[in-house]
Amino acid sequence: MAIHLGPSVLATTSTLPPATLTSPSHNSTVPRVHPSSRATTQEMLFRATTQGIPRA
Numbered sequence: 001m002a003i004h005l006g007p008s009v010l011a012t013t014s015t016l017p018p019a020t021l022t023s024p025s026h027n028s029t030v031p032r033v034h035p036s037s038r039a040t041t042q043e044m045l046f047r048a049t050t051q052g053i054p055r056a
Helices: 007-013 018-022 035-055
Strands: none
Touching: none
16 A cells, blocks of 8 residues: 555554455455445545545
């Protein structure tokens, strides 16, 4: 990852399914398992990351 994540974001990322962290290049197969859960989790993570960086 080229994005610099904050401590709180890293803690949240560690709670994500191992498949998402271990195989970032195979994201094409990940959404097929749980489209709603995965998409929502990553979207919220991105929002928290983009909103957290400018404030910090």
